[in-house]
Amino acid sequence: MNWFTQAFSSTIGKKLVMGFTGLFLILFLIVHCGINCLVFLCDDGELFNKAAHFMGTNFFIRAGEIVLFAALIWHVVQSAIVTRTNAKARPVGYAYNKNSSPWYSRSMGLLGTLILMFLIIHLAHFWVQSRFVGLDSIKYQGEHYDDLYVLMMETFSNLWVVIIYFLAMISLSYHLLHGFQSAFQTLGINHKKYTPFIKLLGTIYSILIPLLFAIMPIVLYLKGLGCCQ
Amino acid sequence: MEIKLKVWKQKDAVSEGRLIDYNVNHVSPDMSFLEMFDVLNEELIVKGEEPIAFDHDCREGICGMCSMVINGRPHGPLEGVTTCQLHMRSFKDGDTIVVEPWRAQAFPVLKDLVVNRTAFDRIIAAGGFISVNTGNAQDANNLPIKKEDADDAFMSASCIGCGACVAACKNASAMLFVSAKVSQLAKLPQGQPERYTRVAAMVAQMDKEGFGACTNTGACSAECPKEISLTNIALMNRDYMQAKFLENE
Ligand code: SF4
Ligand code: FES
Numbered sequence: 001m002n003w004f005t006q007a008f009s010s011t012i013g014k015k016l017v018m019g020f021t022g023l024f025l026i027l028f029l030i031v032h033c034g035i036n037c038l039v040f041l042c043d044d045g046e047l048f049n050k051a052a053h054f055m056g057t058n059f060f061i062r063a064g065e066i067v068l069f070a071a072l073i074w075h076v077v078q079s080a081i082v083t084r085t086n087a088k089a090r091p092v093g094y095a096y097n098k099n100s101s102p103w104y105s106r107s108m109g110l111l112g113t114l115i116l117m118f119l120i121i122h123l124a125h126f127w128v129q130s131r132f133v134g135l136d137s138i139k140y141q142g143e144h145y146d147d148l149y150v151l152m153m154e155t156f157s158n159l160w161v162v163i164i165y166f167l168a169m170i171s172l173s174y175h176l177l178h179g180f181q182s183a184f185q186t187l188g189i190n191h192k193k194y195t196p197f198i199k200l201l202g203t204i205y206s207i208l209i210p211l212l213f214a215i216m217p218i219v220l221y222l223k224g225l226g227c228c229q
Numbered sequence: 230m231e232i233k234l235k236v237w238k239q240k241d242a243v244s245e246g247r248l249i250d251y252n253v254n255h256v257s258p259d260m261s262f263l264e265m266f267d268v269l270n271e272e273l274i275v276k277g278e279e280p281i282a283f284d285h286d287c288r289e290g291i292c293g294m295c296s297m298v299i300n301g302r303p304h305g306p307l308e309g310v311t312t313c314q315l316h317m318r319s320f321k322d323g324d325t326i327v328v329e330p331w332r333a334q335a336f337p338v339l340k341d342l343v344v345n346r347t348a349f350d351r352i353i354a355a356g357g358f359i360s361v362n363t364g365n366a367q368d369a370n371n372l373p374i375k376k377e378d379a380d381d382a383f384m385s386a387s388c389i390g391c392g393a394c395v396a397a398c399k400n401a402s403a404m405l406f407v408s409a410k411v412s413q414l415a416k417l418p419q420g421q422p423e424r425y426t427r428v429a430a431m432v433a434q435m436d437k438e439g440f441g442a443c444t445n446t447g448a449c450s451a452e453c454p455k456e457i458s459l460t461n462i463a464l465m466n467r468d469y470m471q472a473k474f475l476e477n478e
Contacts (some may be wrong), residue, residue, distance in 0.1 A: 007474070010430070010433070011437055012432055015443060088439065089401035090333055096298075096301040099448065101451065178445070185445050186445065190460045190464075201426035
């Protein structure tokens with residue numbers, strides 16, 4: 001093994017990968033959430049569709065999308081490897097175990113699996129539709145745009161979908177509650193001056209972002225019922 | 230006091246073990262947990278039964294030998310206390326207490342509550358020292374050390390190598406122990422020449438022994454009898470990155 005593979009196959013190296021990819025995904029969620037907040041406007045999705053158009057056609061954003069998928073896949077694969085290493089480290093468990101750590105920090109694998117299942121549904125709903133199947137077209141100021149907004153309205157007119165999205169965001173919230181500050185700790189960023197701030201920021205982020213995401217389907221469901229007119 | 234015990238009994242490293250029930254009468258609240266075991270073992274020997282094997286040495290909280298998981302927590306219910314410093318007044322009359330050995334691939338059970346912790350010795354031997362290859366070590370007072378660094382190094386050095394961190398961690402990770410030793414020497418001038426060789430060698434040995442990867446649940450620090458902090462692990466990770474990506478390790 002050369003030094004590079006050796007570094008990344010060590011227990012610390014594996015966790016560095018989890019931390020780096022995790023932080024990248026955290027950054028992505030800010031962009032994703034920010035743009036999607038445009039659906040809260042009462043403009044029949046005009047601004048949102050224009051923003052989605054920009055995201056779908058800009059070269060740098062599209063290149064970033066490849067990096068995003070790579071980071072996501074690396075995060076998932078690496079977590080499976082770490083989980084296996086860690087399961088092997090304790091072949092016999094305790095008859096009686098009083099855990100002294102929060103349940104969600106011990107359940108990152110389970111929470112992550114739920115999020116992954118949600119992601120498959122979510123990508124099928126929107127990414128596959130807009131990239132491969134094609135969307136309805138809408139005209140603003142004489143120009144054609146894909147009507148992603150109307151697809152969201154249709155998708156979230158089904159109450160079950162709204163509920164699944166809501167539950168998935170609860171999993172995401174707990175996953176982030178541990179993951180955000182854990183990523184910094186793994187990357188060696190722990191200092192009495194700024195760790196309290198990172199932890200606070202992590203808590204705010206982990207509640208705010210999933211909350212905004214969770215409200216979107218609910219708002220669109222309500223819009224479908226005729227609110228916002 | 231009267232105490233009911235469920236204790237892990239296992240004949241040797243290859244046999245299957247199981248929890249066995251014992252009753253201990255005439256327990257004084259002032260006894261330590263180990264003294265309660267002494268009383269029970271004497272009774273068992275008089276009855277011609279096999280006593281319970283457990284590790285202990287100093288019985289004053291400094292050697293780290295007294296390893297056992299008591300009611301699901303390494304070293305029992307108190308914070309910052311080893312089993313030998315835990316007293317029966319922390320329990321109630323009639324309590325049932327479950328006692329198990331440390332559980333980790335790298336700490337195989339030898340007998341009953343005794344586990345083999347030589348994996349820790351091998352990690353220390355891999356790099357947890359400073360080399361003084363000739364003559365005497367120089368007088369420590371000749372080396373100026375910032376007070377905070379000396380204090381931090383001392384905090385890290387208070388690790389007694391008991392292994393409760395491994396026992397408590399859901400991943401049986403040894404990172405708190407290894408990082409305590411890495412940090413202690415990284416904070417001191419004497420530790421500098423071998424700083425990055427040390428962290429690389431100790432982490433490699435830790436992995437070879439089959440300990441898991443840290444997922445930052447914090448259970449180790451919560452259960453550590455010396456309350457070693459997670460900042461040690463962050464420092465170790467930083468030094469490891471430096472060793473692998475900036476130094477020649
Ligand atoms: S870090 Fe704490 S729990 Fe781990 S070996 Fe040292 S003293 Fe024991
Ligand atoms: S017997 Fe030495 S620390 Fe408990």
